[in-house]
Amino acid sequence: MTAPTAxxxxxxxxxxxxxxxxxxxxxxxxxTRAPLLPALVFLIAVTQLPFVATLVISLFDWNSLDPDDRxxxxxxxYRRAAEDEALRESVLTTAVLTASVVLxxxxxxxxxxxxxxxxxRGRGVVRTLLIAPFLIVPVAAALLWKHVxxxxxxxxxxxxxxxxxxxxxDDSPPQPDWVSEMPLLAVEASLIWxxxxxxxxxxxxxxxxxxxxxxxxxRIDGAGNWQIFRYLTLPHLRxxxxxxxxxxxxxxxxxxxxxxxxxxxxxxxxxxxxxIYQTFYQAHEYGQAxxxxxxxxxxxxxxxxxxxxxxxxLFTEEASRS
Amino acid sequence: MTATADAPTAAAxxxxxxxxxxxxxxxxxARRRGAALGLLAWLVGLLFFLPVAWMVLTSLHSEQDxxxxxxxxxASLTWDGYRTFFGADGGASPxxxxxxxVTASVCSTLLVLVLALxxxxxxxxxxxxxxxxxxxxxxxxxxxxxxxxxxxxxxFAKNVDMLDNxxxxxxxxxxMNLPIAVWMMQSFLADIPVAIIEAAQIDGAPLRTVxxxxxxxxxxxxxAATSLICFIFSWNEMLFAxxxxxxxxxxxxxxxxxxxxxxxxxxxKVCAASVVISLPVLAAGFAAQDKLVQGLSLGAVK
Numbered sequence: 001m002t003a004p005t006a007x008x009x010x011x012x013x014x015x016x017x018x019x020x021x022x023x024x025x026x027x028x029x030x031x032t033r034a035p036l037l038p039a040l041v042f043l044i045a046v047t048q049l050p051f052v053a054t055l056v057i058s059l060f061d062w063n064s065l066d067p068d069d070r071x072x073x074x075x076x077x078y079r080r081a082a083e084d085e086a087l088r089e090s091v092l093t094t095a096v097l098t099a100s101v102v103l104x105x106x107x108x109x110x111x112x113x114x115x116x117x118x119x120x121r122g123r124g125v126v127r128t129l130l131i132a133p134f135l136i137v138p139v140a141a142a143l144l145w146k147h148v149x150x151x152x153x154x155x156x157x158x159x160x161x162x163x164x165x166x167x168x169x170d171d172s173p174p175q176p177d178w179v180s181e182m183p184l185l186a187v188e189a190s191l192i193w194x195x196x197x198x199x200x201x202x203x204x205x206x207x208x209x210x211x212x213x214x215x216x217x218x219r220i221d222g223a224g225n226w227q228i229f230r231y232l233t234l235p236h237l238r239x240x241x242x243x244x245x246x247x248x249x250x251x252x253x254x255x256x257x258x259x260x261x262x263x264x265x266x267x268x269x270x271x272x273x274x275x276i277y278q279t280f281y282q283a284h285e286y287g288q289a290x291x292x293x294x295x296x297x298x299x300x301x302x303x304x305x306x307x308x309x310x311x312x313x314l315f316t317e318e319a320s321r322s
Numbered sequence: 323m324t325a326t327a328d329a330p331t332a333a334a335x336x337x338x339x340x341x342x343x344x345x346x347x348x349x350x351x352a353r354r355r356g357a358a359l360g361l362l363a364w365l366v367g368l369l370f371f372l373p374v375a376w377m378v379l380t381s382l383h384s385e386q387d388x389x390x391x392x393x394x395x396x397a398s399l400t401w402d403g404y405r406t407f408f409g410a411d412g413g414a415s416p417x418x419x420x421x422x423x424v425t426a427s428v429c430s431t432l433l434v435l436v437l438a439l440x441x442x443x444x445x446x447x448x449x450x451x452x453x454x455x456x457x458x459x460x461x462x463x464x465x466x467x468x469x470x471x472x473x474x475x476x477x478f479a480k481n482v483d484m485l486d487n488x489x490x491x492x493x494x495x496x497x498m499n500l501p502i503a504v505w506m507m508q509s510f511l512a513d514i515p516v517a518i519i520e521a522a523q524i525d526g527a528p529l530r531t532v533x534x535x536x537x538x539x540x541x542x543x544x545x546a547a548t549s550l551i552c553f554i555f556s557w558n559e560m561l562f563a564x565x566x567x568x569x570x571x572x573x574x575x576x577x578x579x580x581x582x583x584x585x586x587x588x589x590x591k592v593c594a595a596s597v598v599i600s601l602p603v604l605a606a607g608f609a610a611q612d613k614l615v616q617g618l619s620l621g622a623v624k
Contacts, residue, residue: 035440039500042437046497047463053474120360126367132374135607137558139575140596144377147592154389156376163392201615243622250465256561276469286473293470304465308458
């Protein structure tokens with residue numbers, strides 16, 4: 001939430017929206033900037049100041065259970081953070097979780113968007129059905145997967161296995177304990193279920209904004225479905241794919257609800273938000289948690305700089321239009 | 323096409339006469355393929371919806387029927403799950419947490435609008451130098467992890483005695499949604515042709531009139547979409563709420579997590595709770611599907 005800006009140098013020349021040219025006037029300049037200030041000041045106060053505080057706290061040896069022994073310790077929290085096996089693993093978990101969920105949701109979302117881009121009976125209903133997972137409150141969705149679907153004794157998955165096996169006369173079908181046997185996959189599946197509709201919606205909007213005349217022309221020239229998809233649709237969708245990946249990553253990197261609810265960070269599923277939450281909320285290691293937080297922010301700045309470049313190219317068209 | 327018949331809203335399907343034509347030749351093959359793909363879309367749609375439907379069904383079962391393997395589809399329906407959730411059996415009442423969630427979501431959404439509207443107006447209709455940099459600054463605050471600022475906020479709240487205080491959440495949710503709101507509204511306001519505004523100004527209309535007569539009508543749907551999304555994000559938020567609230571200011575998602583330890587013992591109750599708490603978001607989201615997409619993509623998708 002915090003942190004210095006990664007200002008991308010947007011390759012944009014903001015077409016001046018200046019109304020009739022007016023004499024440069026200090027008062028006038030402030031009047032145009034004034035409406036921006038409340039939002040800026042508020043955002044800096046609530047998001048950037050805490051980060052500065054995190055920076056300071058990260059230089060202290062500070063355990064809240066032992067408040068008298070708070071002292072400046074320099075960079076040793078960072079050294080410990082770098083050597084911390086659990087932290088390193090949670091970095092890896094975060095990367096795997098984010099990459100796999102974003103990739104799977106984009107691919108599934110694209111396939112679904114292509115399906116829904118066709119005309120068929122009840123398309124509006126199917127679209128509404130598909131949006132539902134995205135609209136379930138995340139904690140509720142995680143509880144739903146953990147208890148109602150994954151539960152080894154009476155979850156829907158094992159219930160369905162029992163039911164199907166019974167049709168074939170099998171009385172003892174396999175009844176896996178999904179969460180403990182495949183914990184990360186269990187978390188990923190629930191997130192993929194929640195986020196695929198989001199990707200589908202963005203990509204569907206992209207598909208529907210395709211210029212139809214070009215496709216018609218290509219078809220007349222004898223292009224097949226695959227060629228049209230490969231050379232017309234996919235390039236057009238690029239902006240939408242990038243936007244989906246960006247927004248999806250921003251949310252899934254920070255996921256807390258699913259990890260917290262489904263596995264409580266156990267079984268190697270603790271991602272960074274969960275690990276930091278635990279370091280400070282349960283282990284009361286304030287200095288340690290802050291150092292980890294700062295490292296996460298540095299990592300995020302690197303990713304965000306890259307991501308913002310992507311968005312800025314994405315919005316170039318828009319910016320130059322306005 | 324016929325295979326997917328029982329849908330109430332047919333989105334521009336071919337006329338009945340066209341459908342009765344025999345399925346033969348290349349056109350027939352294409353049509354059969356279209357029908358198969360339509361059917362596939364229905365199947366996938368239902369598959370994605372199944373967990374939601376199952377949640378609703380389980381919430382309407384008795385606890386015994388909810389916890390059977392294989393599942394009992396024919397079991398009689400009951401409101402018991404909802405009754406227990408609302409505290410019929412002496413459990414904690416969900417009302418305080420629901421009221422807290424409404425307070426936090428509605429108030430922060432209003433605050434976001436108050437702050438974001440002028441900012442978006444300045445960025446889209448008025449000349450601000452380096453406006454894209456300012457815009458990207460807003461977005462960059464959204465990309466950095468919430469957890470990194472959590473501890474100082476916790477310590478600050480503790481020192482000024484604001485822990486377990488719903489207004490602290492209002493402030494934090496406002497900062498969480500403000501960047502998105504500025505982006506979205508900037509993109510909606512940028513759609514208003516500057517010429518119209520200039521024309522109104524040349525005609526001597528004061529700023530107030532320009533805003534009310536020219537800007538507001540065009541921007542209203544965008545503002546509505548922005549509010550909706552801010553409301554949903556605030557309603558769903560859990561990390562801040564969990565760390566910074568206790569008993570008094572507990573929000574609905576935190577109240578829900580108190581069921582985690584029950585290990586499915588009260589499956590119907592958990593489902594009823596999930597349904598009730600998801601209901602405002604589901605209703606709002608279904609009602610504004612198109613606006614929702616546009617908003618979630620920061621106004622980039624139109």
